[in-house]
Amino acid sequence: MNSNYLQTPITYLKGVGPNRADLLGSELGISTYQDLLNLFPNRHIDRTQFYKINQLERSNADIQIIGKIIHIKTVAQKRGSRLVAKFIDDTGEMELVWFRSQKWIRENLKLNTPYVVFGRVNWYNGKFSMAHPEMEILKNQQPAKRLRMQPVYPSTEKLSNSGVTNRMISKFVLQLFEETGGLFQETLAPDILDTLKLVPKRVALRAIHFPDSQEELARARFRLKFEELFFIQLQLLMKKQRRQQKIRGFNFEKVGDLFNGFYEEHLPFELTSAQKKVLREIRADLGSNAQMNRLLQGDVGSGKTIVALMSMLLAIDNGYQACLMAPTEILANQHYNSLKELLGSLKVSIELLTGSTRKSDRKRIHEALENGELHILIGTHAVLEDKVVFKNLGLAIVDEQHRFGVAQRSRLWHKNATPPHILVMTATPIPRTLAMSLYGDLDISVIDELPPGRKPVKTVHRFDQNRLKVFQFIRDEIKKGRQVYVVYPLIKESEALDYKDLMDGYESIARDFPMPDYQISIVHGQMKSDAKDYEMNRFIRGETQIMVATTVIEVGVNIPNASVMIIESAERFGLSQLHQLRGRVGRGAEQSYCILMTGFKLSSEAKTRLETMVATNDGFEIAEVDLKLRGPGDLMGTQQSGLLQLKIADIIKDSDILNTARFYAKKVLEQDPLLEMDQHRSVRQAYSEITKHKNIWTYIS
Ligand code: ADP
Numbered sequence: 001m002n003s004n005y006l007q008t009p010i011t012y013l014k015g016v017g018p019n020r021a022d023l024l025g026s027e028l029g030i031s032t033y034q035d036l037l038n039l040f041p042n043r044h045i046d047r048t049q050f051y052k053i054n055q056l057e058r059s060n061a062d063i064q065i066i067g068k069i070i071h072i073k074t075v076a077q078k079r080g081s082r083l084v085a086k087f088i089d090d091t092g093e094m095e096l097v098w099f100r101s102q103k104w105i106r107e108n109l110k111l112n113t114p115y116v117v118f119g120r121v122n123w124y125n126g127k128f129s130m131a132h133p134e135m136e137i138l139k140n141q142q143p144a145k146r147l148r149m150q151p152v153y154p155s156t157e158k159l160s161n162s163g164v165t166n167r168m169i170s171k172f173v174l175q176l177f178e179e180t181g182g183l184f185q186e187t188l189a190p191d192i193l194d195t196l197k198l199v200p201k202r203v204a205l206r207a208i209h210f211p212d213s214q215e216e217l218a219r220a221r222f223r224l225k226f227e228e229l230f231f232i233q234l235q236l237l238m239k240k241q242r243r244q245q246k247i248r249g250f251n252f253e254k255v256g257d258l259f260n261g262f263y264e265e266h267l268p269f270e271l272t273s274a275q276k277k278v279l280r281e282i283r284a285d286l287g288s289n290a291q292m293n294r295l296l297q298g299d300v301g302s303g304k305t306i307v308a309l310m311s312m313l314l315a316i317d318n319g320y321q322a323c324l325m326a327p328t329e330i331l332a333n334q335h336y337n338s339l340k341e342l343l344g345s346l347k348v349s350i351e352l353l354t355g356s357t358r359k360s361d362r363k364r365i366h367e368a369l370e371n372g373e374l375h376i377l378i379g380t381h382a383v384l385e386d387k388v389v390f391k392n393l394g395l396a397i398v399d400e401q402h403r404f405g406v407a408q409r410s411r412l413w414h415k416n417a418t419p420p421h422i423l424v425m426t427a428t429p430i431p432r433t434l435a436m437s438l439y440g441d442l443d444i445s446v447i448d449e450l451p452p453g454r455k456p457v458k459t460v461h462r463f464d465q466n467r468l469k470v471f472q473f474i475r476d477e478i479k480k481g482r483q484v485y486v487v488y489p490l491i492k493e494s495e496a497l498d499y500k501d502l503m504d505g506y507e508s509i510a511r512d513f514p515m516p517d518y519q520i521s522i523v524h525g526q527m528k529s530d531a532k533d534y535e536m537n538r539f540i541r542g543e544t545q546i547m548v549a550t551t552v553i554e555v556g557v558n559i560p561n562a563s564v565m566i567i568e569s570a571e572r573f574g575l576s577q578l579h580q581l582r583g584r585v586g587r588g589a590e591q592s593y594c595i596l597m598t599g600f601k602l603s604s605e606a607k608t609r610l611e612t613m614v615a616t617n618d619g620f621e622i623a624e625v626d627l628k629l630r631g632p633g634d635l636m637g638t639q640q641s642g643l644l645q646l647k648i649a650d651i652i653k654d655s656d657i658l659n660t661a662r663f664y665a666k667k668v669l670e671q672d673p674l675l676e677m678d679q680h681r682s683v684r685q686a687y688s689e690i691t692k693h694k695n696i697w698t699y700i701s
């Protein structure tokens with residue numbers, strides 16, 4: 001089948017016409033033959049199976065039973081009457097009921113004759129019944145003429161109200177098979193089809209709509225899922241391959257004085273073996289002549305900052321500049337301060353550039369960047385502005401990547417003629433399966449070990465009623481010299497109320513922890529940024545003992561002396577957010593605590609979240625639970641990718657197929673990097689079709 005033919009506007013399909021075409025377009029996004037072909041049914045009504053009356057359950061829908069009517073009568077009811085038939089098979093009896101067309105039915109139904117009845121089962125007055133069943137005399141049935149598995153397509157109210165029913169859509173699809181002859185081109189290579197025993201494309205497409213049996217449907221689904229995942233993986237791998245072949249990167253040949261000097265004299269602690277492993281991986285990339293694109297995953301507190309710094313030293317050792325971007329000013333500030341401290345007396349110039357950098361400083365920084373005097377620039381989005389020009393940016397690091405949009409990340413590429421090496425750091429643990437499909441074209445490093453001596457944060461769940469005990473606990477901790485966070489939810493939809501909760505909470509804490517014995521900071525989104533910084537810095541310097549805040553403090557802040565995290569209305573936070581917040585404590589040598597406060601009324605999902613938090617500190621485990629609860633579409637940072645809007649496969653449930661697909665995509669490319677071989681002709685054609693008609697793949701870089 002010629003692929004151009006499949007791009008024919010749907011309006012030209014027999015029976016559709018302009019009005020219905022409009023509806024199909026606006027309601028289901030169908031504008032071409034191809035789109036309709038790819039409108040896979042949600043499910044099928046299985047008319048290959050027959051039920052016995054004693055197998056019925058109260059919720060059975062769309063099922064069929066063979067039996068006969070032995071008795072029929074009209075029963076008077078409040079308004080009008082109903083027709084009730086006693087229907088039996090060899091296992092029991094049930095009722096068939098009609099409210100409309102009673103006369104006609106009564107005259108035409110045959111007693112004691114085997115029928116196939118089809119419909120939805122109800123439980124009424126202690127009996128199973130079926131209202132207005134479809135009926136057919138058993139011996140008149142012509143199985144071949146009827147669809148034995150009827151597709152049920154996605155629909156909307158507007159569609160069915162406008163008469164575009166499931167039956168009609170199903171007719172259109174059949175029509176499409178007739179017009180096209182059903183000869184859809186194969187997209188996979190013969191040897192893959194052979195080895196995996198996949199059904200051919202044309203067979204799969206017919207069977208996904210109109211299968212003859214459950215087995216045929218299952219084979220079709222498998223084939224189409226594999227195909228979908230295979231082409232995604234192929235694209236990611238092609239991209240990676242292109243990058244490695246064509247995108248030359250700066251070659252950081254040597255490990256120089258700065259790196260060595262830092263390692264030998266300034267390193268404040270022994271690196272964990274995970275940090276060393278990751279540094280080796282980064283080092284190998286930087287010296288490979290190809291541009292690095294690496295994702296560094298490490299749970300909160302795992303020590304990503306030092307890895308970032310040492311990577312930047314490698315860049316400077318080789319005569320290049322480096323920059324580090326953070327999503328908020330507070331974080332950028334903190335990075336700046338901690339890096340400065342780590343660098344100590346080393347001869348490295350470092351500056352901070354954010355939205356609130358003064359104009360005169362800005363000018364100086366711009367100049368130093370352009371003439372190469374400045375080695376390291378730390379900043380927020382401000383770094384991306386066109387005015388910011390580097391002499392030779394060699395390495396760009398993005399911290400807490402999920403707060404940055406994809407587009408912003410890609411702007412880093414264009415800071416030089418030769419794109420800099422890019423390291424993306426995230427504390428949002430992404431389960432392996434998902435990471436592979438989302439970032440298949442990034443290399444992934446994982447710091448899977450916390451620095452030694454860390455005591456896992458003790459997490460408990462407390463009800464609001466026990467607040468007094470919690471306050472006493474806070475007092476005890478503060479007496480020991482510790483600091484405490486109290487975090488309130490702030491959800492856009494209920495912003496005003498949330499601010500009220502925050503202020504009420506602040507007042508009640510201020511009453512229970514009066515000055516001058518206690519000092520309290522407060523930080524929230526409605527404050528001006530200097531006010532925020534002022535309050536934040538008082539807490540960082542230890543001048544205040546309690547920090548009352550919304551989630552603005554969620555990301556990255558490092559205050560080792562803070563040992564208690566109280567999360568108010570904890571049931572309103574998502575799992576990954578709770579985990580991020582908890583990561584703010586447990587950064588020093590002391591035992592830290594996380595207290596999740598809630599009322600008594602909790603949904604079962606909220607309970608699961610709280611229980612998970614209490615049970616584990618492992619970010620990856622938490623991410624897996626989160627994924628199960630919310631599905632991948634909601635996972636932080638994945639919405640924007642578009643990658644998870646799959647037609648048929650499910651990245652989580654079909655992870656086995658995903659792995660297989662990746663294996664074969666790799667194998668094909670190893671053998672034939674440009675898909676030039678004859679045996680890959682079908683793959684090549686399908687690939688170019690996909691890349692021509694879709695561009696959701698532009699999501700990274
Ligand atoms: P994150 O990965 O969340 O960004 P940081 O880089 O902020 O973590 O590190 C958290 C804390 O752990 C910091 O105080 C840092 O100095 C400390 N740290 C990092 N690596 C080590 C190590 N190998 N040994 C001891 N402490 C470390």
Ligand code: MG
Pocket residue numbers: 304305399556
């Ligand atoms: Mg960090």
